[in-house]
Amino acid sequence: MALQIEGQDPNICSDLIAHFAPDTIDSELVVIQYSWLPKTQSDFPAIRACIFDMDGLLINSEDIITLSTNQLLGKYGRPGFTRSIRAQLMGVPDSTNGDVFHDWAKLPISREQFARELTEQFRLQFPNCRPLPGAEKLVTNLSRARNVSSGNGVELALASSTKSHSYDLKTRAPETRRLLGFFQSDKRVLGDDARVRQGRGKPAPDIYLVALQSLNSAVGDGEKAIMPNECLVFEDSIAGVEAGRRAGMRVVWVPHPDVAVEYQERQKSVLAGRTGMFGVGDDWQLGDIDDGWAESIPSLEHFNYDKYGFHVPS
Secondary structure (H helix, E strand, C coil): CEEEECCCCHHHHHHHHCCCCHHHCCCCEEEECHHHCCCCCCCCCCCCEEEECCECCCECHHHHHHHHHHHHHHHCCCCCCCHHHHHHHCCCCCHHHCHHHHHHHCCCCCHHHHHHHHHHHHHHHHHHCCECCCHHHHHHHHHHCEECCCCCECEEEEECCCCHHHHHHHCCCHHHHHHHCCCCHHHEECCCCCCCCCCCCCCCCHHHHHHHHHHHCCCCCCCCCCCHHHEEEEECCHHHHHHHHHCCCEEEECCCHHHHHHCHHHHHHHHHCCCCCCCCCCHHHCCCCCCCCEEECCCHHHCCCHHHCEECCC
């Protein structure tokens, strides 16, 4: 039997039909849409897993990326990021190599030269990454939390577009390394993970489905696989919110202040994954306006544990 969840890699999604009885599957190709994940819910299942982005959410790397990029743009007589262009690029893999950035920047040098110089800036600056306010407290609390309704603990995973060599640079500082240490190495999915197909980074859902797969690989015998709607995604970028929604997961959006200002009139569209910025296709994966699957908070310090049924022991 082959499995396909529309638009997704079968190997990523095979565990997502573990709850279907085998005798209900009688075709050679099973195509599952998210129709079994209701678009609007007032009574969600207990959250069993929290999956985090990293850049701009847990650590201040997005500000360092912006500063380094603006310095290089200035070197070649070009203006720095606007709020709009920054919002379009955040969370998108290799965004400064793409058409959106270069069509806007209109640099007098080749893309290759700009990439080389920017990579060198990142090599020098990424070791200065530090945790953002509330990050360590939230992750620490969730690592100890129990879900009130089930009594079970909460699994943690990381799903970041950053590549392995950049991850190593960004986690040089002891406090940053301590924060990221809450995510076990086999529960960290980075941008160059071979399981995430080329060209399927955020806003496509693949990286979050791979993270879910990594969590389910550790589920004990007789225990049900974690389903997408039992996952809570934490994201700062618009692309990341769309990726989480496309994966069928609930989302907490923690936007950078500049992005929050730029998109305050379109916040509901962001939370539904319906900004139309990226053109991924497969619009059946997207949420609906005001469907209750996503919320926005100003910082991780404002996370409401009670809303998601978490009890943190004192």
